[in-house]
Amino acid sequence: MTLKEKMEMEIAKKINLASGVAQAELDRKGVPKVINEKMTAPARELAAEGAVMLKNNGVLPLNKGTKVSLFSRVSQDWFYVGYGSGGDVNRPYEVSLTEAVRSCEELELNEHLADIYKRWADNNPINHGYWANWPLYYKDMALKEAVASKANNESDVAVVTIGRSAGEDRDCILEKGSYYLTDEEKKVLYTVTKYFDKVIVLLNVGSIIDMSFFEELGDRISALLYVWQGGMESGNAVVDLLCGKVSPSGKLSDTIAKDYHDYPSSDNFGNKAYDEYKEDIFVGYRYFETFEKDKVLYPFGFGLTYTEFKTDFIKARPVDGGIEFDIKVTNTGDYPAKEVVQLYLKKPNGKL
Secondary structure, three states: OOHHHHHHHHHHHHHHHHHHHHOOOOOOOOOOOOOOHHHHHHHHHHHHHOOEEEEEOOOOOOOOOEEEEEEOHHHOOOOOOOEOHHHOOOOOOOOOHHHHHHHOOOEEEOHHHHHHHHHHHHHOOOOOOOOOOOOOOOOOOOOOHHHHHHHHHHOOEEEEEEEOOOEOOOOOOOOEOOOEOOHHHHHHHHHHHHHOOOEEEEEEOOOOOOOHHHHHHHHHOOEEEEOOOOHHHHHHHHHHHHHOOOOOOOOOOOOEEOOHHHOOOOOOOOOOOOOOOOOOOOOOHHHHHHOOHHHEEEOOOOOEOOOOEEEEEEEEEEEOOEEEEEEEEEEOOOOOOOOOOOOOOOOOOOOO
């Protein structure tokens, strides 16, 4: 073995050890975890308010007493934070969606279905890998039609969670199980929407994914939300959204196009030497707004709530270094909620 090979092996060992320790997989037993009680409520609130609701046909929020069937192992094996680098966070505790629904007074969990997933997950543990070799997603149970049919008879609504990892070298790649849905995930969605009239899809992801299949399913999906990776209080935050204790108020920070290749940067992105911005100044939503509005599924800044807002522009005035705007926002609906005010400015392109 050459000296270079020995050095590379030693570096690999250290990386694997550091990765395992950081993710509580090797030797975290016995290490006390400090819980700051003052952070619990804000963490829950932020995770809920940051969710972006893309679709809701009226199924949300759920009525008190609704019995919920949770499909996908991600319901209990949640992606709380990202893998790697700054996302490799040692959370002091975690609340999964399954745990949160089980402890929620407003909802009832389909325990029979939850037990099926738990037994399968126990027999198929997750291999969290090591630095830059973490799983892109968690392999899930193949859903039998008989299981979906029985769940429909035992409950009122289905919640299907799609999960993805995030972090260094894992934010998104153009593969099934990352940017694209896997064949198994598509089968689950087909099966669940076949037996349930009310289907809510949660996207437990770190970045946007391909949405074309959800469009293909159309009205078979009742509600669609990006709940992201909300940290230790993720489960409770999602339940707050489902019950209407919190109205989603997040807005998209990306444009969701119909197809990946509709993005002007798709042919040039990812060059290890350099990235060429052939779209020039038309970066992000500017390109779609100017040239390709019909290729957008959900625009930059989009996000629904459980209520309605009326926004009145009052005046704008110059101040040192910029412009100050006076705007009045009124909640005209039935649910308490927060609204993100968005201002889009452009040059007059005329004579000054």
